[in-house]
Every structure is written in structure tokens, then in C-alpha cells.
Amino acid sequence: DGGITQSPKYLFRKEGQNVTLSCEQNLNHDAMYWYRQDPGQGLRLIYYSQIVNDFQKGDIAEGYSVSREKKESFPLTVTSAQKNPTAFYLCASSIWDSSQETQYFGPGTRLLVL
């Protein structure tokens, strides 16, 4: 089964706790992205990575951290500094092919704060 996988599907966080969301892709895509989606709203970019061992902040990076040690993996850590972490988190990956880039999404992880 190929594609982008995110785990877990649901995640609960206690106050003051860091949690890590997993994103794996076996599509051999170069770039990977993390988005946050709040109820009834669009997608906002948290972090993105164009290549291994490199990543850039998106529009709402505060309170989050990432790593890109392997091409196929791009985990997102939601730190205790993120005061309102309850949201639907979406991972995406993309490839540049035939002079164009196309981005694909994983199934998402819903994070809830207890």
C-alpha cells in the first residue's frame, strides 16, 4: 500500500506535554509539508522541507518543531509552547516532474487537548 501515512489518527495531549505526529511517505517525493486545519477553515502552513536535513518555517511555525533526517519521514512535534494545539494536522508531500509540481495529502491526525 503506497502513499502518505500519518499516525496516530487521534492523539490526546495533556497540558504542558510535547507530542509528536508521524508522517511517512513511500512515494520518493522530495518535499514534505505540515498544515494545520481548524474547524470550518482552510489550511495553514506550519513547516515545509524541500530536501533532507533542511526545512523552513511556514506561516504559523511558533510552538512547533520538525526534523527531516530521512527523505521518507517528516515528524512534527507540538510543544507545550503551542497554546491552542487542538486541530486537524495534515501532512503532504510533492514531487517536481515534467516541469511541474503536484502536492498530495495524507489522511490527517486529529489532536485534542485534555
Next chain:
Amino acid sequence: GENVEQHPSTLSVQEGDSAVIKCTYSDSASNYFPWYKQELGKGPQLIIDIRSNVGEKKDQRIAVTLNKTAKHFSLHITETQPEDSAVYFCAASIAMVIAAGNKLTFGGGTRVLVKP
């Protein structure tokens, strides 16, 4: 930076009718415009995209049009079916690098309900 506005926020249509969703963008350098469909509790799925050198693109019941002068693009769904009910997002991107890793800016989404 780029700003994308999407209208309407909700759209209710009768099965068999057409649905149209419109988006405007702010940066004239944007050159790639994808549309995604998101079903409840799932990740968005790419349904169609258009690039700035094309004015219209069709794929069965779905079509997208682009007006670069006016900086707006639209999604058209014909002969709507209940399975078309979902949230649809438009997005815009500027290919700043000739490689993967160009950012997408998303509209706020349109919730489409197709009534049988």
C-alpha cells in the same frame, strides 16, 4: 505574500444541477492553481489543477477556468451527484524554485451539499 479568497463558503444544489466555486488571488506571479476535495475526517484529494499558460481544463464532470488578467479562477461541477458533497479548497502557488517545495496558499473552503 499571496492571498486567496474563496466564495461562496457554503453551496447547496439540487442533484443534477451545476455548482460553481470562485477564487481570487492577489499575486500576479502565481502560476499554478490546484483544487482539492476534502471529505469529512479525511485529507484533501487533488481533483484538478490548472497552470497559467492554460485558460480552461476539463476532466469529465469537472472543469476549471482561469482568468489571469482578473486574477480569478473557478471550479465548475456539472450534473452534480450526492457523492460530490464535500468541502472544496482552491489554492495558488508561485513556482519560485525549479524543484519541489513551492508553497501553496489555500482559500477558506466551500462546503458543497448536493440534495437528492
